[in-house]
Amino acid sequence: MVLGIRFIVGIFQQTILWLLLSLVVACASGPTAKIVASQEGQVGAPSATYQETSQTVPKAAQTLLMGAQQALDQGDSRGAERYIEKAQRLAPSAGEVYALWGAVYATEGQLDLAQSMYQRALALFPGNSSQASAIRERLNALR
Amino acid sequence: MPAKKKKAPKKSATSAKKGIFRSALTYKLLAVFVVLFGAWLIYLDAQVRYKFEGNRWQLPAQVYARALELYEGQALNLDNLEKELNLLAYEKTNAVAKAGTYSRNGQRIRIFRRGHQTVEGEFPAVDFTIHVAGDVVKSMRAAQGQTAAIYNLEPYKFAGLYPASKEERQLLRYDELPEGLVAALIATEDRDFFEHHGVSPKGIARAAIANLKAGRTVQGGSTLTQQLVKNFYLTRERSLSRKVNEALMALMLDARYTKEDILEAYANDIYLGQSGNTAIHGFAMASLFYFGKALVYCDIDELALLVGMVKGPSYYDPRRNPDRALARRNLVLKLMHEEGWIDEDVWRNASARALQTSKKPTFQANRYPAFLDLVKRQLSAEYPEEALRSEGLKIYTTLDPQIQMNLEASIDTQMASLPGASEAQNPSPLQVGAVVTAVGTGEVLGLMGDKRGRFSGFNRALDARRAIGSLIKPAVYLSALRHPNKYNLLSPLSDQGFGLEMSNGETWEPKNFDGKSHGSLPLMDAFAKSLNIATARLGLEVGLDEVRDTLRELGVEGDLNPYPSLLLGAQAMSPFEVAKFYQTIASNGFNMPLRAIREVSDARYQVISRYPFQVQQVIEPEATFLLQAAMRETMRKGTGRSAYRRLPKALVTAGKTGTTNDNRDSWFAGFSGDYLGVIWVGKDDNSSTQLTGASGALKLWTGFMAAIPQYPLAMPRPSAVDLLWVDKQTGRRTDEACAGARPIPIWGSTNVPYQTCESGFESFSGWLKSWF
Numbered sequence: 001m002v003l004g005i006r007f008i009v010g011i012f013q014q015t016i017l018w019l020l021l022s023l024v025v026a027c028a029s030g031p032t033a034k035i036v037a038s039q040e041g042q043v044g045a046p047s048a049t050y051q052e053t054s055q056t057v058p059k060a061a062q063t064l065l066m067g068a069q070q071a072l073d074q075g076d077s078r079g080a081e082r083y084i085e086k087a088q089r090l091a092p093s094a095g096e097v098y099a100l101w102g103a104v105y106a107t108e109g110q111l112d113l114a115q116s117m118y119q120r121a122l123a124l125f126p127g128n129s130s131q132a133s134a135i136r137e138r139l140n141a142l143r
Numbered sequence: 144m145p146a147k148k149k150k151a152p153k154k155s156a157t158s159a160k161k162g163i164f165r166s167a168l169t170y171k172l173l174a175v176f177v178v179l180f181g182a183w184l185i186y187l188d189a190q191v192r193y194k195f196e197g198n199r200w201q202l203p204a205q206v207y208a209r210a211l212e213l214y215e216g217q218a219l220n221l222d223n224l225e226k227e228l229n230l231l232a233y234e235k236t237n238a239v240a241k242a243g244t245y246s247r248n249g250q251r252i253r254i255f256r257r258g259h260q261t262v263e264g265e266f267p268a269v270d271f272t273i274h275v276a277g278d279v280v281k282s283m284r285a286a287q288g289q290t291a292a293i294y295n296l297e298p299y300k301f302a303g304l305y306p307a308s309k310e311e312r313q314l315l316r317y318d319e320l321p322e323g324l325v326a327a328l329i330a331t332e333d334r335d336f337f338e339h340h341g342v343s344p345k346g347i348a349r350a351a352i353a354n355l356k357a358g359r360t361v362q363g364g365s366t367l368t369q370q371l372v373k374n375f376y377l378t379r380e381r382s383l384s385r386k387v388n389e390a391l392m393a394l395m396l397d398a399r400y401t402k403e404d405i406l407e408a409y410a411n412d413i414y415l416g417q418s419g420n421t422a423i424h425g426f427a428m429a430s431l432f433y434f435g436k437a438l439v440y441c442d443i444d445e446l447a448l449l450v451g452m453v454k455g456p457s458y459y460d461p462r463r464n465p466d467r468a469l470a471r472r473n474l475v476l477k478l479m480h481e482e483g484w485i486d487e488d489v490w491r492n493a494s495a496r497a498l499q500t501s502k503k504p505t506f507q508a509n510r511y512p513a514f515l516d517l518v519k520r521q522l523s524a525e526y527p528e529e530a531l532r533s534e535g536l537k538i539y540t541t542l543d544p545q546i547q548m549n550l551e552a553s554i555d556t557q558m559a560s561l562p563g564a565s566e567a568q569n570p571s572p573l574q575v576g577a578v579v580t581a582v583g584t585g586e587v588l589g590l591m592g593d594k595r596g597r598f599s600g601f602n603r604a605l606d607a608r609r610a611i612g613s614l615i616k617p618a619v620y621l622s623a624l625r626h627p628n629k630y631n632l633l634s635p636l637s638d639q640g641f642g643l644e645m646s647n648g649e650t651w652e653p654k655n656f657d658g659k660s661h662g663s664l665p666l667m668d669a670f671a672k673s674l675n676i677a678t679a680r681l682g683l684e685v686g687l688d689e690v691r692d693t694l695r696e697l698g699v700e701g702d703l704n705p706y707p708s709l710l711l712g713a714q715a716m717s718p719f720e721v722a723k724f725y726q727t728i729a730s731n732g733f734n735m736p737l738r739a740i741r742e743v744s745d746a747r748y749q750v751i752s753r754y755p756f757q758v759q760q761v762i763e764p765e766a767t768f769l770l771q772a773a774m775r776e777t778m779r780k781g782t783g784r785s786a787y788r789r790l791p792k793a794l795v796t797a798g799k800t801g802t803t804n805d806n807r808d809s810w811f812a813g814f815s816g817d818y819l820g821v822i823w824v825g826k827d828d829n830s831s832t833q834l835t836g837a838s839g840a841l842k843l844w845t846g847f848m849a850a851i852p853q854y855p856l857a858m859p860r861p862s863a864v865d866l867l868w869v870d871k872q873t874g875r876r877t878d879e880a881c882a883g884a885r886p887i888p889i890w891g892s893t894n895v896p897y898q899t900c901e902s903g904f905e906s907f908s909g910w911l912k913s914w915f
Contacts, residue, residue, distance in 0.1 A: 035278060037277045046778075046793065046855070060216070061214075093816060122764075123731040123764045123861070127859070128862055
């Protein structure tokens with residue numbers, strides 16, 4: 001009897017969890033942190049849940065990173081670095097910035113610096129994300 | 144007569160003798176004069192060459208704040224932006240029509256940016272509008288042409304490093320002088336400049352006639368070359384000899400150098416005003432001083448005003464004497480028209496314009512002395528003092544004026560509410576040291592060395608080394624959490640009092656702030672409540688050496704206290720040193736040196752030194768993640784929770800309060816996703832403040848953080864950290880459905896033993912609780 005109730009409750013619980021998960025995935029494609037306005041009204045202790053993703057990469061920073069990638073593709077690693085430095089000012093917590101910076105250093109043969117940048121990128125992406133996996137591969141390739 | 148005749152030859156012989164003697168003497172004197180005059184000419188020539196060909200001026204270093212970059216998606220508060228525009232002497236207007244003005248309509252702001260040059264290149268004047276909603280830039284649109292992805296404002300020059308002469312100056316080459324400026328100078332000061340040889344007889348005659356007609360001195364006969372000689376080589380003495388020297392040197396200068404060289408030197412040397420105790424020299428600097436923009440961006444009426452001021456910078460000062468300045472400017476424009484430099488339309492239009500002067504100078508000699516102090520210290524390793532004060536270096540710093548202004552405002556407001564702040568009632572009033580850095584880059588954004596932002600003296604942010612109290616605790620807990628097989632956030636810690644016998648026979652007995660013991664409690668709670676006994680026990684268990692190693696890895700330099708009292712913060716540090724080690728914690732265990740300078744260029748914007756971002760992983764990100772979780776708990780439920788009486792709950796932060804014995808020091812260090820702030824409040828005589836970390840420094844920190852839009856703390860979870868349900872009493876893994884289960888990040892879940900719930904009912908009720 002007890003086992004039966006536990007079985008039914010278990011199925012009920014799994015179904016609700018599945019539905020909730022689907023809802024979260026549907027609502028939050030590409031979850032990102034939101035800037036908190038200085039006059040935002042509601043005060044009180046913040047929630048206990050962890051916000052895993054850092055800031056959105058602004059369009060201007062994305063454009064700069066594209067410029068950096070193009071410069072790198074053309075063998076202009078110094079030019080690429082200048083672009084990345086500007087992008088970092090706009091999005092200092094974006095893993096993408098450091099991932100590309102690592103690639104620039106790796107191209108220049110500065111492997112220690114490349115490793116540091118990749119590690120920094122890795123720390124800024126959630127550990128189970130596809131970006132983190134890609135960075136881990138690059139780090140392994142350096143070793 | 145014969146006698147006369149007789150005598151005559153005698154006389155004539157004598158007089159001949161005398162004549163010969165006289166002429167010989169004359170020749171000798173003449174020769175001596177020629178030799179001396181020649182020597183004098185050689186001396187003057189050497190003088191002319193030495194100064195003209197050597198380093199003509201000692202150029203102060205210019206120190207700039209970061210240039211504000213505006214882009215879509217940026218966190219931006221319009222009130223803060225207006226403060227920065229005001230600092231840059233932008234004028235608020237209803238109709239934006241010229242560079243250096245802006246208008247605001249609700250959440251829209253239209254800015255006509257001035258043209259300017261920085262080490263990153265030239266930026267022309269541009270008129271654009273930005274729309275902000277919820278403190279985020281939603282869109283930007285240029286008034287004409289294509290909208291750029293980023294618009295940057297000119298960097299605010301907040302300080303200069305001046306030579307002993309206290310002269311402010313920027314150099315321009317001849318080919319950089321606007322044609323209108325040269326025309327105005329020639330028309331007004333020296334019409335024959337390109338024809339004469341340094342001295343103009345025509346000009347002297349013209350001046351003499353004009354002065355005779357007027358019955359007083361209305362016109363000078365000095366050429367531009369003579370004026371340059373007077374300012375450059377000679378004193379202000381009024382004497383014939385000085386006038387002769389001036390003429391001789393002018394002739395030499397004209398013979399040796401081109402007219403362009405002479406005009407360039409004149410344009411860079413001329414005195415054009417006073418900013419406090421600093422003299423403004425040269426048209427380039429005067430243009431920045433009076434109009435807030437580079438000379439190249441000046442219109443003809445503005446150039447005419449600058450040239451008009453040559454005659455009397457104080458008398459024709461456009462801020463103090465606008466009517467006189469306007470009349471003088473229009474006279475210059477009239478002369479330019481009469482001499483054929485400008486046509487009638489230009490003359491009339493320019494004369495009809497109001498003075499374009501900015502209300503106040505766009506720079507100050509030393510607006511943020513504490514920050515400048517840091518910049519000078521960071522530069523001193525590479526640049527001798529002499530070079531800093533004479534070579535016209537441009538120093539691009541990381542100072543963020545919006546952060547600095549809000550930090551000053553918060554300290555000013557909040558300090559007034561603290562007991563013991565009043566100078567009138569306290570022989571040693573409360574003082575402050577504060578540092579704000581960018582979490583992602585390690586750039587120092589703001590610094591206060593005194594409760595008064597303009598105070599230039601003892602810099603408490605850098606030099607007040609005081610016991611840090613509980614601010615040290617993150618290092619103790621981090622040392623433990625680096626052993627995932629032994630500690631997690633729910634590991635039970637004992638808070639029972641104990642005594643430790645020291646080698647000198649004394650007993651060390653740590654006490655909690657409330658004087659009580661709290662039994663056994665989870666590690667995370669002991670941290671959030673800042674319990675001294677539990678922390679001391681944990682530190683001793685981990686080992687003092689290990690805690691010291693962690694402190695070193697976090698970036699703490701200098702001597703460390705060798706005794707157990709280190710575990711409770713008996714370690715003196717300055718706010719800046721604290722910021723260094725909290726920076727490593729805030730950036731997930733990565734050490735990044737705190738930088739106050741981005742680049743240094745020469746006077747011509749060529750980069751000499753760069754201070755690039757550096758980063759190195761020094762602590763396992765997993766352990767830092769757990770520590771950040773505990774510090775977040777401090778802000779949610781622990782000693783930092785009062786911050787959320789003002790902070791929006793969406794702004795997730797992590798932090799730690801610190802209080803020392805007898806409430807001598809009140810500390811707080813905390814960070815969001817963007818900013819780390821460290822604040823110390825105390826007294827210079829080290830007496831009691833009656834404040835705790837929460838009742839003093841935290842209030843100042845909160846006031847500052849509440850004024851700045853920013854990202855909340857994000858905590859990307861490393862792959863080796865799992866969110867598990869853990870029993871808060873035992874610290875063992877359990878099921879979500881069990882009573883007392885709490886979701887906790889765990890590094891190395893296999894290290895945490897599993898326990899099941901005790902009964903089915905508990906499991907069911909726990910499950911129900913978990914849903915509601």
